[in-house]
Amino acid sequence: MSAAATRRFSDGSSGTDYFKSHEDLFPHDGFEKFLIGPISVISTAGDVNPRACWVRSTNAVFEVISLDSTEEKYNALFEALNLMRSMDEDESMFIDADTHRNACSVLSLLSYRKVAPPKVYSHGGDAVVFTWVIAGQSYQLTVSNGTATLGKRVKGQGAILLGHVHLATHGIVDIIPFLQVRSDRTGTNPTRR
C-alpha cells in the first residue's frame, strides 16, 4: 500500500513524506487528509475494525492503530473486575483480593498479547472465568488460587482440559497462544496443532 502522495502539512510545507512530525499523527486542522479508507486497511491489518481506524507512518513503515472497541472492551473488563471486587461478600460475583489481583494480571497479559477481548464471570468468590467463542468452540480460562486453567467445551464431549499453569511461574505465557486466533479467523488455529 502506497501513501506517498503529495501532502500539505500543518506548517504550510508540502512533500511526499508521509508525515512531517509527531504532531501530525494527532487530530489537527489537516487530520482529515490522513484518514485512510477501511478497505485498504483491512487488507493489511486483517483483524482491525474497519469502522474506526487510521494509520500513521514512522520511517516509512506503516503501523496500524486501531481505534475500534478492543481497547474500550479491555477497559470495560478491568472495570468489571473492579466491580466484582467492590461488591459485598454476600453479593453475586464478589471476588476476593487475591483473585482480583491475579485476574487483573492475566487480563493485562491478554491485552498486551492482543488476544481478542473475552467475556467474564466469576463464581464462588475465588474464581474469575474469561470466556471466548472461537471458530464455534467455547474456551474458558479459569483464574483461581494462583493458577490459570484453560479448557474448552465441545458439544457432546463436555469439557477438555487444554492447560493448567501456576501464575507465579509465568506459565500463563504458554497457554495464551491457544487464544491468539484472530477474530477474522485468518490466524493459526492452535487446536489444529
Add this chain to the structure above:
Amino acid sequence: MIEPGQTLPAGDDVARCVIHPRHLHPKNNVFDSKYLLDVKAPKGSRDYRSSVAWLTKLPSTEAVHNYGCNSAAISNRKKIEAGKSVTPTKDAAHYIGFYKFSVGSALKHENAAYQVFVEYWPEEGQDEHCNLVLVEKPDLPKKVQELKSFHRTNIIEGIWAAMEGPDRYVCACDIDHSKFLSDLYLPPAGTQEAA
C-alpha cells in the same frame, strides 16, 4: 414425600429466577451469561450453592413468576431492614424472568472434584426454594485439588448449556418500570456468546 434437606429426583425440573440488578449489568456488556448461575460458598464451607425453585411445587408458569416476584419483594424488604437503598431500576430488586433445567441435567455434571445435587431447602417462607449444591469430594488428590475451580467452571458451563428459557415477566408492582425491565437483555439459554 421429600423432606427439607433431601435431594430432588433427576426427573424433576427447577427454575433459576433472574433478579435485576443482582444478575444484570446492563451498562456493561462484557459479562458472560453464566454469571446468572452464580454459586457461592457460605463462610467456612467448601460447598457451593445457588438458589433455584422446585417446579413440582410451581406447576404453572404463572406460579413461577409469582415465586420470582415474591423473591424480589423479600430481597427488597431485607435491604430496607438493613438500611440500604431500594431505588427502583437502580438498587431495588426486580424479578424479570426465569430459566429452567432438569435436576438430571445438573447431576450428570458431577466430576472428579464435586458431587452435584439439588436439595429441598425451604427458606424465607418460600416452600418451593431449593439449592443447587456442589459438594467437594473428600480426600481429593493434589492434582484434582488444584483444578477445583476449573471443575466448578465446567459444572456451571454444562448446566447453562442444558437450560431452557428465558421466560420473561414484569411483576405487577413493577408496571411503572415495565419498559426499562422489558428492555434488559436476557440471552437465550445455552448460547455461547462471542465477545
